[in-house]
Amino acid sequence: MADVSIAKVRDEHETTTGLPHTKLAMWLFLSSECLLFGALITTYVLYRGASTKGPFPSDIFDIGYTSVSSFVLLASSLTMVLALGAAQRRDFMRMRLWLVTTAMLGMTFVGGQVYEFTAFYREGLALTTNLFGTTFFVLTGFHGVHVTVGILMLLSLTGMSFADRLPDDPAFPVEMVGLYWHFVDIVWIIIFTVVYLIPTGPVGK
């Protein structure tokens, strides 16, 4: 019977298409996430204006405030891409710097949302107050959880880099986390427009 030795050296992972397994998997996953967020956004859009009682979006939203946090998230995509560039140049100090910056911008975004939501709550909008509360908090909540997972991944990458636990080609895991992070950003691009900027009810409200 064959005596198979489990060798030390990792496979070159020559793939049939030449595409790395993980990158293909990540794009398939992001593709499926389109359907996930699509369903949540559809629920929100469907129920726009359907609440039987207030508060309503126009009573609650502070567009100026949310614009700022949208800029923050956009900026985090920039810093993410800079982190990847640094990783590709094997400039690990800058890579860690940009990764941490991205994480902190993400935390600012989430923190801003927490503050925003507590303000809404004080103004009378909770998860179960009305349909607007239900659909708004669940949609943005799911997004926020995704951002948080992203922050964890960014900080983990940074930690692993400091502990020298990243593979020889660290640009690859950074690229993968980057794809996830940018996706979370583009979902917010849609949410910001569809939820915040499109008025509910007749024009003017």
Place this chain on the structure above:
Amino acid sequence: MASISMAADEGRGIRRPSALTGFWSWFTTVDHKKIGLLYGMTAFVFFIIGGLEALLIRSQLAGPDQTILNADQYNEVFTMHGLTMIFLVVMPMSAAFFNYLIPLMIGARDVAFPRINAFSYWLFLFGGLFLYSSWFLGGAPNGGWFGYAPNSTTDPTSGMTFYALGLLLTGIASTAGAINLGVTIINMRAPGMSFFRLPPFVWMGLVTQLLLVFSLPIITVALFELLFDRRWGTHFFDPTQGGDPILWQHLFWLFGHPEVYILILPAFGVFSEVLPVFSRKPLFGYQFVVFSGIAIGFIGFGVWAHHMFAAGLGPVANTAFGISTAIIAIPTGVKIFNWMATLYRGDLRFTAAMMFSIGGVAMFVIGGLSGVTHAVVPADYQQTDTYYIVAHFHYVLFGGAIFGIFSAAYYWWPKVFGHLLSEGLGKLHFWLMFVGFNLTFGPMHILGLQGMIRREYTYPASLGLTFWNQISTLGAFMIALSILVFTVNAVRTQMQKRPLETNDPWDARTLEWMTSSPPPVHNFDEIPVVHSLDEFWHRKYAQDKSGRLVPVQAGAADHGEPGEARGPSHAIHLPSPSYWPIIAALGLPTMAYGVIYSWWMVGLGAAVTLIGVYGWALEPSVAE
């Protein structure tokens, strides 16, 4: 097989598991073959349980005004029967066969992400156990497998909360598995194995994985919305607050319809492998079979509202979906004609595997015909919510998918276990099951058209439904008997362990038969180079001038003596066993229980999952 151990990891406290054999190795395995076996054994146990639930239903309905089950119990039993058969039997059985066979059929040594593969299995098992624990924790789900709101959102017992959480758990498992197998098929094919040299079973597998990837997120959202409505008082499906239960139906069926193609495409793949082998002819119209599979997958996303014809969407929507539903019959018909053409003038061998495939195609055609009648909207108004529909989906799901699974079992049993199932008992199994199945579900067409309504725990004698219900129950017990025959077959042949005379007992066509039966842990000593469709067949046979089969030079096929592997010519890197997949999986049902009982458990479960994921990320896939 020699037990292979390695030096343990240094100084990290807990040693990385290294055993590839032995009882505990099953908990840490990342080998696709073992994982396939785990899926298969677990799914079979759930099949027995789901079958017992069916017998309870049929016993209750054997006569009018029976009291074996009261109305509440009946609701739980039929709900769990449906959930079990769909999510805990057919889907994991397909996973079992895909996991075991796809790497072998494409000439790979494992799947793309072996630890995720293990994680998917454990999460499936835990999800199934979680769902079943509901029986002991306040009652099983009772709102039907389709969980229509507002019944599902307002039911005061906890069953539907278990439903939402249980399906979320198994859904995560299936999504991960689908991405895994999808990447495997795309990215790990042997040299020369282009897409159009893939065995049709693998093609159907690819379409199935893509259907899963795109449909599961939709039901994920639906289930979360249901969970939130039940657990935290949101208003997604609450009409008093402006919500609309029809939204549940859309989200559910947007998943639910692709789901039925997820359930049947693997069986179509099996038929496409078995029929050619036992006709000694290539699959007729391979490209048509492949393209029609893709078409079914694609169009399958466009017919969902045919489950909602009576929901009040209006004539425009109903017409559109009636048309798309009629259209989807076309690619299915293409397959059926190709299978028939494969049989035509073939050198037919009626083994048990072949009989289940032929029977499966025939039963699916019957189910498909009733399906076509559902596509006619006004006719569906009469049929919907009656036993006519129950007849339809059992003909396609039992007659199609389950027969396909048994065909696969008889066909690939020698490959997996190294011995054949008894053909005599197999044929007995087939005939008992075939007759029993038709006795059970055939009369339901009549019952439905006579007005027998679904999901009702009893019926009065005055409706004249008794006779066919009795026949149906008789049939159900025949099915049970047939499964007993199968079980006896499996156990007996396992104890006898009559060795195979050859690794290729069926004289088959595809790569998995090139290696030993069962395969060595590394699948192939040398990864074969593929030059054509049915590569293995062409290595064995050429055609002479008159088109007759002529064996190729002995030794060229090179499949060796049964049970022997010659040994690879170079070191093979296999992924190493790991604790982390099962640990990471364990955290999720813990969180699910926590959602119902206590936030502490949610935190604990999250911590366990996080630890599992970090341990996993920090561990190399191949141990140093």
Place this chain on the structure above:
Amino acid sequence: MSDIHVDRRDDEIEEHAVSHAGHPGSREYVRIFFILGAITAVEVAIYYVRDEMGGWFLPLLFTLMISKFAIVVLWYMHLKFDDRRFSRFFVMGLAGAATLYLVVLISFRVFLS
């Protein structure tokens, strides 16, 4: 991806700040960020004058949103430069989601005000 190792950091920065072989460098990425910021600013600005815009508001808003989406996907997620197959899979999910959910919303007559 670049294998270039240059000792002097400034040169490195210069090398990679500028695009070469079609791949954006850091400078390009910063420029893209400012474009994204500008588009967002326009979105917010037109929000405040939406009443005066009448029927133009929604189409313009959506155009701006889609532009931002596309820019991030094509450049930051690198799909413009990567293998076509990644795009194919992503578009499958995106187009699928858009189509299916549009049909659902239409069936609810959401677009008839």
